[in-house]
Amino acid sequence: MDDPAQIRKALLDLLQAEAEFPIKVEGTHTLPYTASVKHLDQENGLLHLRLIRPLPHEMAAGAPFEMLFALGDQRFEAPITFMGRESYLLYRFTLPTQMVQSDRRAHKRYPFRPREKAYVTAQDAGWPGYGLAGPLVNLSLGGLAFRVDRILRLDDHLRVTPGTGFFERGKELPQLKIRDLPKHPLFEGRGRVANAWERDGEITVGVQFMDLKDSELRLLQDVITIREQMQKASSVSGPSAPAPRPGAKAEVAQGPATRMDPAGALTPDALLRLRRRSAPVILALRPGTDREGLLAVLAGAGYLRLEVAASLDAARDLLRANQGAPGRLLLVEAAEGAPPLEELRALLGDRGDLGIALLHREAPLPETAEPFLRPVEWPAAAETAWLLVLDELAGF
Structure with missing residues (x-):
C-alpha cells in the first residue's frame, strides 16, 4: 500500500x-x-x-x-x-x-520453562466466574501463553475440566497476574483470550494484554531485557565436558578458566572467565560492609584484580600512579540526583580504555550519552544482568 x-x-x-x-x-x-x-x-x-x-x-x-x-x-x-x-x-x-x-508477530516471545516457577493466575468476567491457573509458557510485550493446570468455579470452588471451546477468542480476563518473574515477584494487568490449543491432553491459552499502564510496560520491558541478556549469555557459554570413557584414567579436574575443547583451544566460557580474571578493576567506595560485600561478589563472578579507593579523588590518584596499567573498569556509587558526569569526565582524562559503572541501589538511572559510562544495578550474587554490563564496559 x-x-x-x-x-x-x-x-x-x-x-x-x-x-x-x-x-x-x-x-x-x-x-x-x-x-x-x-x-x-x-x-x-x-x-x-x-x-x-x-x-x-x-x-x-x-x-x-x-x-x-x-x-x-x-x-x-x-x-x-x-x-x-x-x-x-x-x-x-x-x-x-x-x-x-x-504475518510476523508484533513482539518477540521469550519462552519460560516450568522449573523457573513463573506462574499465571487469571479470572474471567463472567458471573459467578472462573479462576484459571498454570505455569507461564512464554511472554512478550504484547501478551503471554500459559498452560492451564486448574480451572475453578469462583462461587463454590469446584474444579472443572473444559475443552478449548471454553476459551473463546476475545474472552476478557480483567484480573491477570504473573508471579515469580525474574526480579519481579508479581505482575498485574488485564487481558483477553487470543487463542487456545490442546496438545497431548494439555490446554495452552494465548492472552493479549489490554490497556497496560506505563509502569506495567516498564516492568515487562525490564523482564524481557533480562531474558534477552540471558539468551545472549547462554549463546557464548561453552559446551559441557564429555563424560569419561569407561576404563579411562582419571585426570585432575580443571577450573573453568583452563578448560579446553577437544581441539586444544579455550572454550568461549573459559576465555570470558580468563578475561575477567585479568581485567584490572578499581572500586571507589567508602570502607565498610558494603565495600567488603561488593568485593566478595565481584571476586565470586571472576573479577580478581581488584583495587579499592575511598573516593573519586583517591581513584584518580590511583589511575595517575598506574598510567598504562590498572584501570580497565572503574566502579563508582551513584550520588543522589544527577550522576557526577563532569567529575567522571575529568577523572577519565585521556584513558580511552576505561569503562565506568555507576552503581545504583533502588530506582534505575537513565542511560547516559557516554558509551564508556553506564548505570549498573548494585551487583548481587543471585543476579547476572549487572555482570553482563560490566563485561561490555570492559570490552569483552
Missing part, C-alpha cells in the same frame, strides 16, 4: 489509540524498541515517536528502521528512517511511504 492518504489514516489511528508497537533497525536481530506515535508533521514529512528506552547515542541520522503495527486484524510493516533526537525518549523519523502486510 503506497497511497499517502491511507498511510496517513493508519498513522492517525495509531496516534488516537495511543497504540504501542515495535520498531527495529532494519536487517538486524537486536531487541526491538517499543514506540508510540506522538505527532505527525506532514509539512516536513516527519513522524515523532516516543520510545520506552533510549536509542544509542551514536545512532546516526539516516539509519533505516522498520515499524511493525496492527490495524484491526491485520499487521503491517513500514520502512522509516531515523532523523534525530527531539527530546528525551522522543525521536524524529521520516513518514513511511508504503505499508506492506506482514
Whole structure:
C-alpha cells in the first residue's frame, strides 16, 4: 500500500489509540524498541515517536528502521528512517511511504520453562466466574501463553475440566497476574483470550494484554531485557565436558578458566572467565560492609584484580600512579540526583580504555550519552544482568 492518504489514516489511528508497537533497525536481530506515535508533521514529512528506552547515542541520522503495527486484524510493516533526537525518549523519523502486510508477530516471545516457577493466575468476567491457573509458557510485550493446570468455579470452588471451546477468542480476563518473574515477584494487568490449543491432553491459552499502564510496560520491558541478556549469555557459554570413557584414567579436574575443547583451544566460557580474571578493576567506595560485600561478589563472578579507593579523588590518584596499567573498569556509587558526569569526565582524562559503572541501589538511572559510562544495578550474587554490563564496559 503506497497511497499517502491511507498511510496517513493508519498513522492517525495509531496516534488516537495511543497504540504501542515495535520498531527495529532494519536487517538486524537486536531487541526491538517499543514506540508510540506522538505527532505527525506532514509539512516536513516527519513522524515523532516516543520510545520506552533510549536509542544509542551514536545512532546516526539516516539509519533505516522498520515499524511493525496492527490495524484491526491485520499487521503491517513500514520502512522509516531515523532523523534525530527531539527530546528525551522522543525521536524524529521520516513518514513511511508504503505499508506492506506482514504475518510476523508484533513482539518477540521469550519462552519460560516450568522449573523457573513463573506462574499465571487469571479470572474471567463472567458471573459467578472462573479462576484459571498454570505455569507461564512464554511472554512478550504484547501478551503471554500459559498452560492451564486448574480451572475453578469462583462461587463454590469446584474444579472443572473444559475443552478449548471454553476459551473463546476475545474472552476478557480483567484480573491477570504473573508471579515469580525474574526480579519481579508479581505482575498485574488485564487481558483477553487470543487463542487456545490442546496438545497431548494439555490446554495452552494465548492472552493479549489490554490497556497496560506505563509502569506495567516498564516492568515487562525490564523482564524481557533480562531474558534477552540471558539468551545472549547462554549463546557464548561453552559446551559441557564429555563424560569419561569407561576404563579411562582419571585426570585432575580443571577450573573453568583452563578448560579446553577437544581441539586444544579455550572454550568461549573459559576465555570470558580468563578475561575477567585479568581485567584490572578499581572500586571507589567508602570502607565498610558494603565495600567488603561488593568485593566478595565481584571476586565470586571472576573479577580478581581488584583495587579499592575511598573516593573519586583517591581513584584518580590511583589511575595517575598506574598510567598504562590498572584501570580497565572503574566502579563508582551513584550520588543522589544527577550522576557526577563532569567529575567522571575529568577523572577519565585521556584513558580511552576505561569503562565506568555507576552503581545504583533502588530506582534505575537513565542511560547516559557516554558509551564508556553506564548505570549498573548494585551487583548481587543471585543476579547476572549487572555482570553482563560490566563485561561490555570492559570490552569483552
